[in-house]
Amino acid sequence: KAGVTQTPRYLIKTRGQQVTLSCSPISGHRSVSWYQQTPGQGLQFLFEYFSETQRNKGNFPGRFSGRQFSNSRSEMNVSTLELGDSALYLCASSGGQGAIMDTGELFFGEGSRLTVL
Amino acid sequence: AQRVTQPEKLLSVFKGAPVELKCNYSYSGSPELFWYVQYSRQRLQLLLRHISRESIKGFTADLNKGETSFHLKKPFAQEEDSAMYYCALRWWNNNDMRFGAGTRLTVKP
Numbered sequence A: 001k002a003g004v005t006q007t008p009r010y011l012i013k014t015r016g017q018q019v020t021l022s023c024s025p026i027s028g029h030r031s032v033s034w035y036q037q038t039p040g041q042g043l044q045f046l047f048e049y050f051s052e053t054q055r056n057k058g059n060f061p062g063r064f065s066g067r068q069f070s071n072s073r074s075e076m077n078v079s080t081l082e083l084g085d086s087a088l089y090l091c092a093s094s095g096g097q098g099a100i101m102d103t104g105e106l107f108f109g110e111g112s113r114l115t116v117l
Numbered sequence B: 001a002q003r004v005t006q007p008e009k010l011l012s013v014f015k016g017a018p019v020e021l022k023c024n025y026s027y028s029g030s031p032e033l034f035w036y037v038q039y040s041r042q043r044l045q046l047l048l049r050h051i052s053r054e055s056i057k058g059f060t061a062d063l064n065k066g067e068t069s070f071h072l073k074k075p076f077a078q079e080e081d082s083a084m085y086y087c088a089l090r091w092w093n094n095n096d097m098r099f100g101a102g103t104r105l106t107v108k109p
Helices: none
Strands: A005-007 A010-013 A019-024 A031-038 A042-050 A053-057 A064-068 A074-078 A087-094 A112-116 B003-005 B010-014 B019-021 B024-026 B031-038 B045-049 B072-074 B083-091 B097-099 B103-108
Touching: A005 A087, A019 A087, A019 A112, A031 A074, A042 A064, A042 A074, A042 B097, A053 A064, A074 A087, B003 B083, B003 B097, B010 B019, B019 B103
Parallel strands: A010 A112, B010 B103
Antiparallel strands: A005 A019, A019 A074, A031 A042, A031 A087, A042 A053, A064 A074, A087 A112, B003 B024, B019 B072, B031 B045, B031 B083, B083 B097, B083 B103
């Protein structure tokens, strides 16, 4: 079974630009979560999508948005990039059916490393 | 709001010594607690879940609701245990998973 795939792996942008990151979950997984990972803050929850709907959201500004397609693939977008947005963005997929059917295990991708200059 | 605290950013022990990585949480409901691990050049992956009550790679963790803690323990650390460890919490029946800041464990020979 193929793992979670994130593209692109690395990218460099300048302040004010926008960026779109893509995530392909494990086949059959309907939930996709996004996290921002930085050395000082650890993993910060951005949002979670399930069946094309945003189900949970973290405390990030509106510049951070996402969506999920009918095939469960997900994208996240960051507009008006700031220097502080430089981070590793991780995507994780899971069954997402709820505790009874879902073990809670998140399967992570390798991440997209964004550098904002 | 739910919060996960890992008080130690860095932890260093010698091979064969016991190790305990601390995790405290603040949440008033019925949480599910997890430990995730990231070895060098590998993806973040699940180590263990409190609900399973299992030992993985010699690690165990007990949920203490009175102290709101979920510390990870191993009686005899090995060099291959060196990694970044994250404690995580989610609401029961909810996929909103929150992580602590992580503890980098180094096991010295």
